[in-house]
Amino acid sequence: MTILRNFVRHVRDGFISVARHAAMSLSSASAVTLTLLLIAIFLVVSININSATANVESTVNIAAYVDWDFESDSEINDIKSKIENLEGVAHVTFSDKDTELNTVIDSMGSEDTKAVMEEYRGENNPLHDVFIVEVTEGSKIADVTSAIIAIDGIESADYGGDSTLVLMNVLDRVRFGVVILVVSLSALAIFLISNTIKLTIQARVKEIAIMRQVGATNGYIRAPFVIEGMIIGALGALIPIFVTIFGYIWIYQETGGFFLTRMFSLMPPHPTVLYIALILLGIGVFVGLIGSFMSVTKYLRWKR
Amino acid sequence: MIELTNVSKKYKNGVNALYDVNLKINAGEFVYIIGATGSGKSTLIKLLDGEEIPTKGTVKVVGTNVGKLRHSKVPHYRRNIGVVFQDYRLLESKTVYENVAFALEVISMPKPEIRRRVHEVLNLVGLYDKGKMFPNELSGGQQQRVAIARAIANKPKILIADEPTGNLDPEMSIEIMHLLEKINREEQTTILMVTHDIILVEKRKKRTITLQSGHVVADLTQGGYIRHDNT
Ligand SMILES: Nc1ncnc2c1ncn2[C@@H]1O[C@H](COP(=O)(O)OP(=O)(O)OP(=O)(O)O)[C@@H](O)[C@H]1O
Ligand SMILES: [Mg+2]
Numbered sequence: 001m002t003i004l005r006n007f008v009r010h011v012r013d014g015f016i017s018v019a020r021h022a023a024m025s026l027s028s029a030s031a032v033t034l035t036l037l038l039i040a041i042f043l044v045v046s047i048n049i050n051s052a053t054a055n056v057e058s059t060v061n062i063a064a065y066v067d068w069d070f071e072s073d074s075e076i077n078d079i080k081s082k083i084e085n086l087e088g089v090a091h092v093t094f095s096d097k098d099t100e101l102n103t104v105i106d107s108m109g110s111e112d113t114k115a116v117m118e119e120y121r122g123e124n125n126p127l128h129d130v131f132i133v134e135v136t137e138g139s140k141i142a143d144v145t146s147a148i149i150a151i152d153g154i155e156s157a158d159y160g161g162d163s164t165l166v167l168m169n170v171l172d173r174v175r176f177g178v179v180i181l182v183v184s185l186s187a188l189a190i191f192l193i194s195n196t197i198k199l200t201i202q203a204r205v206k207e208i209a210i211m212r213q214v215g216a217t218n219g220y221i222r223a224p225f226v227i228e229g230m231i232i233g234a235l236g237a238l239i240p241i242f243v244t245i246f247g248y249i250w251i252y253q254e255t256g257g258f259f260l261t262r263m264f265s266l267m268p269p270h271p272t273v274l275y276i277a278l279i280l281l282g283i284g285v286f287v288g289l290i291g292s293f294m295s296v297t298k299y300l301r302w303k304r
Numbered sequence: 305m306i307e308l309t310n311v312s313k314k315y316k317n318g319v320n321a322l323y324d325v326n327l328k329i330n331a332g333e334f335v336y337i338i339g340a341t342g343s344g345k346s347t348l349i350k351l352l353d354g355e356e357i358p359t360k361g362t363v364k365v366v367g368t369n370v371g372k373l374r375h376s377k378v379p380h381y382r383r384n385i386g387v388v389f390q391d392y393r394l395l396e397s398k399t400v401y402e403n404v405a406f407a408l409e410v411i412s413m414p415k416p417e418i419r420r421r422v423h424e425v426l427n428l429v430g431l432y433d434k435g436k437m438f439p440n441e442l443s444g445g446q447q448q449r450v451a452i453a454r455a456i457a458n459k460p461k462i463l464i465a466d467e468p469t470g471n472l473d474p475e476m477s478i479e480i481m482h483l484l485e486k487i488n489r490e491e492q493t494t495i496l497m498v499t500h501d502i503i504l505v506e507k508r509k510k511r512t513i514t515l516q517s518g519h520v521v522a523d524l525t526q527g528g529y530i531r532h533d534n535t
Contacts, residue, residue, distance in 0.1 A: 005415070210393060215382035221410075303355070304378055
């Protein structure tokens with residue numbers, strides 16, 4: 001009963017205080033808003049890049065071509081196990097040159113060309129037996145490729161060029177940058193909220209002094225300020241949440257769900273936008289909690 | 305109830321406020337603490353309510369070693385001690401009733417109990433009809449009585465008053481004295497009263513501890529400012 005009554009009182013005091021210091025609360029809430037807007041943009045971009053990267057990473061395989069002098073079953077099995085034992089290799093599939101040729105022929109448009117290609121069946125097949133190698137991590141692809149080339153009986157190996165690798169490196173760096181930015185923007189918001197709460201504390205020093213004198217616990221004194229900080233943080237999250245929800249749905253509809261190329265498909269709005277909204281609200285409330293908690297604790301520590 | 309053993313207090317700025325103080329005050333006593341300005345009276349009070357920590361020696365109050373108290377334990381300890389100051393320290397935006405109730409709300413006392421106790425103490429200090437008034441509508445003596453009501457609302461074992469009559473004229477001072485004596489008698493509260501008012505000390509004789517430059521220079525159980533060898 002008492003706990004519930006205290007809680008209701010603290011929440012009420014928190015709202016009253018936000019209202020009383022409306023201008024101050026609003027200014028630090030707008031700092032949260034700004035921070036969260038940036039975080040929202042980066043979240044949207046990074047969630048999409050993340051899924052795009054995962055896409056790219058999973059589709060990039062190494063093709064290792066077998067020398068024509070190493071096509072016996074035992075040689076093929078030998079090479080296969082050598083590749084499988086390399087570090088960074090996830091999965092190896094073998095495809096012989098007849099299958100490869102069939103794939104090529106099937107992909108031909110006109111019946112005439114197909115007929116011409118049929119000539120190459122059997123002894124005349126100009127293709128190589130091939131191992132399709134999946135790597136555990138995109139970043140290892142270059143190393144694995146050179147290791148495969150070094151194996152006896154491999155004629156050549158490639159993985160669709162350096163551009164893939166460059167792209168993946170860039171994406172990695174973007175992801176890293178996003179984390180740094182989110183952390184520093186949150187720190188800024190925490191600082192601003194703790195300053196607002198400091199001013200609220202200053203407006204209530206006399207009350208706090210009396211509470212301390214009559215033996216109110218630190219937690220009791222702290223509660224309304226922390227709740228106030230959380231309210232400010234939540235208020236600051238409102239605009240970013242709405243901007244994200246409606247903005248993302250709009251972008252998704254305008255672009256038809258793709259960005260630049262078919263390879264970069266956007267995440268569908270439905271669960272994504274809700275997750276982002278929750279994350280923004282969470283960050284807002286958390287930032288408010290940390291900022292105000294720091295502020296009151298510092299004040300309470302200063303006096304016994 | 306209160307026991308100070310070899311207590312010294314040196315502030316961070318180097319000021320030595322108390323030297324090797326030894327004191328023992330029993331439950332139910334009413335004690336004056338007197339001394340010139342800067343002699344260490346307020347410092348002694350701060351050591352008692354845990355606001356300051358002794359540099360040397362031990363301060364024991366109601367069985368607690370106050371100097372060793374962890375920061376988070378200070379609030380609960382403080383519920384044993386009511387404090388009253390010269391400047392009343394009431395909340396201007398709250399009524400008399402609310403000011404007293406506030407002290408009980410913040411220690412999570414149930415509401416019906418708060419109502420009962422606030423009426424009880426307002427009665428005790430003679431302000432039962434002033435509950436709805438605001439502090440600035442009261443005289444200095446009345447405001448001090450509200451402060452006293454607030455200090456004793458939680459039935460502390462000890463009431464400390466730092467120059468409670470410092471801002472009051474002699475008549476009002478005597479009223480406050482009567483009130484403190486009544487609390488000492490009726491609520492069995494141990495009372496420490498810091499004062500500059502020599503006339504008062506002479507008039508209503510009690511155990512008197514005299515501080516001078518941080519030393520206890522006199523502790524007269526029979527009371528009085530100067531030694532009375534003649535009577
Ligand atoms: N927080 C503090 N920091 C540093 N020095 C202090 C502090 N509080 C008091 N002092 C010093 O300690 C000495 C004793 O001060 P204290 O307040 O105990 O005196 P007092 O007897 O209460 O004086 P008064 O009658 O004027 O209230 C003084 O020299 C004072 O300047
Ligand atoms: Mg003093």
